[in-house]
Amino acid sequence: MDGEPVPCDAPSSINAVLGGRAVRAAVVGVGYIGHHHIAALQALKGVEVAVCDQSPARAESTAERFRLGHCFTDLGQMLSDYRPEVVHVTTPPMSHVPLALAALQAGAHVFVEKPIAPCMEQWRRLRDRAVSCGRWVVEDHNYRFNSPVREVLRRVGTGQFGQVMHVDLLFCSSILAPGSGFADPNMEHPTLHLPGGAIGDFLPHLAYLATLFVGPHLTVRTAWSKHASDSPFPHDEMRALVRAKHGTAALAFSAHSQPDAFWLRVYGTKMTANVNLFESRLTFDRVRAGPRPLTPLLNGLAEARAVRRATVRSLVNKLAGGPGVYGGLWELVRQFYTNLQSGQAPPISLQDIDDANRLVADLTAEENRV
């Protein structure tokens, strides 16, 4: 795949490809996250889904579970026989780039799970290939499309936050707990080969949300540490301070802090937002008109109401079998296909992916550690 760009085996116009019939999508790698991609695709009208997995049983059982008409165990055969317009790459991270390149070569757009590539060099190679093919490449930045994040963005856009000064992101995940696939003593988890080890699998979330609110980063300082000496990970805690174009960001990953949560706090000159992205719990503190001593009281009452509403909504959503924490993925997939069919730009630009991956690279760079 290296060297001079090779013309893609693809029709020249997206709209000509679609022509009013069902879009052919394929999901390559049908483990945990692959199932969520299929569910998101099945929530759309006019999308036909095929699956491809090295394990025949996994491919067949997934096709049976989701009532899909096509399943494959060989990528080349899937690309040539099924001729998908979009390929979702949901395999372990180290295989993302070669599979995405093969899909681009076959003329498909690619929707790749995070982290899209293990390093900037491979990401640039994939990006350049997509550009030369005239095809889309999108990295899954799912939390960016979660409804609380979209609500914060809406308020930022309408000026309610004033100027965004700082963003705090803390990802707490018990990846060392017994039963966690990350710490399986019998099988090395594929993310251990990423820069930053298992934490590298979570860094894209921190990076794309930070750049979303404070822009591309300028400088980074990190502190990595290991608290569990018997774990297979090189590190299990990470803290970072980021100076960015429009503000600052404090990013953290913790394998020890409990309970599991993904906290986003956005600080503006007029308003602060606080979100637990695992529960869609969103509260705001804002500067209020009237007597200053009443502001904490009114903010507290508003927060209590919001937490109560969010707790009930979260429970109902779970019971209703909705996408849950993957609501952002469903929305991103919906926008991807809607934009594709209407000829608009992809919901995540190459620049967005570039900025996020550049930050991930700097978060894991040795020279940025304190």
Add this chain to the structure above:
Amino acid sequence: MRALVTGASGFLGRAVVQELLRRGHTVRAMIRPAADLGSLPRSASLEIFQGDLRTHPSLREALTGVDTVFHLAAVVAGSYDAQFAGTVVGTERLLAALATSETRRLILASTLSVYDWSAARYDLTEETPIVARLYERDDYAVTKVWQERLVRRAAASSGWSLTVLRPGYIWGPGKEWVAGAGIRIGRWLIVNGPLRWLPLTHVDNCAHCFVSVAEHPAAEGQTFNVVDQDHVRAWRFAGDYLRYSGQEGCRIPVPDSFCLATAWTAFLASRVLLGPRRKLPGLLIPLRYQARFKSLRFPCDKLRRLVGWVPPLPYVECLHRVFNHRSMAQASGGVLTPVRTNG
């Protein structure tokens, strides 16, 4: 017999290895790299093969010189993905290696969970259909059904013979409680359907059955349910558990019909209120509730008829083995029922 036992350090695997050695067979015990070697007996007839079915680069080595495989390895906890990888993908890889080996026999440890319990009227037997609405069942049932499917397909196109054993609730030392006996909430044991028979099989009885079946030519190509023949009701089991385990608690009997009606009510109401994609706790999904608690009988006539197998340990001795003699003696005021020895 030169046997390979996958999942040899597991609850049933350890007992099967011991029973094989006791009967003079040569055993290769396949255990995961991080498994506790100390849990296996020491014997000149026992060889340890460390490897994970999901990843080992050459499973063919494990099968060299083996004539019978006891395939017990499965992942029964964790996410669906983890269970599928451990149980189904691992089996897929083992079958690929088996296709090029000289192994003649495969004994598969399946489960009563693969049956459609809602279709059974009075008895759950080998004739009961396999679950039809598979993906409405829990992850364990889905992965075990897939494991059986793969093995049956491979057996149909290979030179080795297959015997599928479907044990009921396997219990024993270290696994004193079984999920089908009731619902534990703190110190309360809700015994729903207290008169239900439990499909119990003590781990030593179960291992005895596995080896007996492997030794018997009439078992080739057959499927058997494995359940001890002492008819133990849920109420009695829960009482014995509380009495001998030393745990403080109290049994609460609840009619089975009331629980099932509650599950149906919640199931139908949630469909109206939350839509068809709703997700409910397993106990409120009638299909899953029935697969755990339906009141049925569990005859083992086929095993007795074809193989002549009867469980060697009666329930009382199983209790002795599960809860040590001392605690039982204390609990029963020093009076113990005589114990029959294995064999």
